[in-house]
Amino acid sequence: MSTSRTRAGVFAPVFSKIAPALLSVGTLVVAWELYARFSGISAIMLPAPSRVIGQALEHRQALFDNTLPTIRATVFGFGCSLTAAFVFSVLVDFSGRLRRALFPVFIISQTLPLVAIAPLVVLWFGFGLAPKIMLVALVTFFPMLVALVQGYAATDDDIQSLLASMGASRVRVFLLARLPSSLPYFFAGLRISITYAVVGAIFAEYAGAAKGLGIYILNAKNNFRPGLVLAAVLVCATLTLVLFGITVLIQRVAMPWERLDQGRRR
């Protein structure tokens, strides 16, 4: 009796946290299933979720083979973009002139419509990994750069004047105060950008690739297989969720003090 009560005590908070999400997603899936079965709509137009999952299982080998290149493009592209964003954020933080010179270029890069750019980049750089990396980097670089720059700017003035009073150099102030202060902004940017990254990779493959979820979706669509399209979409969503989860985990490990702050606020 007492053990089961403690157990419920441990699991109840976790359950009560994820219950609303389970309920809303569950309701959507059930509604979709009922509509697809009883409205008389053809399975070519809208396959039921049960059918999508069936197709996904049936074609799991092909889906898996096409997921690996997408993961590769996402991870390499995002890695490049993160590195570049960090390097440029530091340069821009140390030089206002550089910032005024570069920011307009970065902003213009964000105005380019991906639909137009993706086929061109594929045309110039071929069906390999390079154009995918470039497109993923294009969509994620600027959000990460802005997050970092904003994070540096959010550094507490008192902390900076304290360090100045101690005789810390500009570089020292950056390492001791500005960089750690940017972490919450960095992770907020990371969570948003990682979802862009997957979309960017799929889009790049859609514009032309030998393998990948993007090209798989395109082929399935052209063969009138909406079940397979949705199965691939399911894989994309899962992939994005997993990457998102990884960033949350990294944040927890990297910022152990942050949860203390939140515990206080609640």
Added chain:
Amino acid sequence: MSAPRLELRQLRKRFDGLDVLADISLTVRPGEFVSILGPSGCGKSTIFKLLTGALQTDGGEVLFDGTPLEDGRRPFAFMPQRDALMPWRRIIDNTTLGLEVQGLSRSQAREKVAPLFAEFGLDGFERHYPAQLSGGMRQRAALLRTVVQQRDMLLLDEPFSALDALTRAGMQRWLQAMWERHRWTALLITHDVREAVFLSDRIYVLTERPARVLDEITVSLPHPRTDLASPEASAIEARLLQTLLNPQP
């Protein structure tokens, strides 16, 4: 009477269009505890920013041990108005910050600071983060970070203003006891009249912005001061309040 450790001569500062410090002249002798008392927004924190080099003066002189304070000399250990603890560093690593900046390795710095934790009432909290400490403990940690730098002089900007009345009274007693023991040369900013009388050897009263020195009062009560209700203490308090509320140049 010994030569002043710190001497400010007609210090002036203005922020584009706003005259903040009009004429600040004051001295602090070695081992003396001096307070600056003034209305909110009159420019008290600005004085410290000029001393620590965060801002440039627009006139006047700063002499330390009789010579002008050139760039690069850092005789002050500064405690900012809010505790300015780094939320991402554990308390021990917050308190070693100044030593690390001075070039000590992390372990050397820790060795130097660790024995002081008991005296500062922080024993057992070395590995905690600032968010896990009470307001009073945070202030003590900030003060520990200030004094371990072993500079010639302490600059304390309203160290207790963010605390509740009871904690503040406790902290004032504690600071007085610490000062009795260490006899730091200290300049304290406050707008708490009682705090100034309780802690100081001398008190400078500033005017509203643009600030100048309105009055200088020597508090010749014996240390340790436990009896704040004594007639002498009350008389000084009354005079300070009178000066602050009815400033007559």
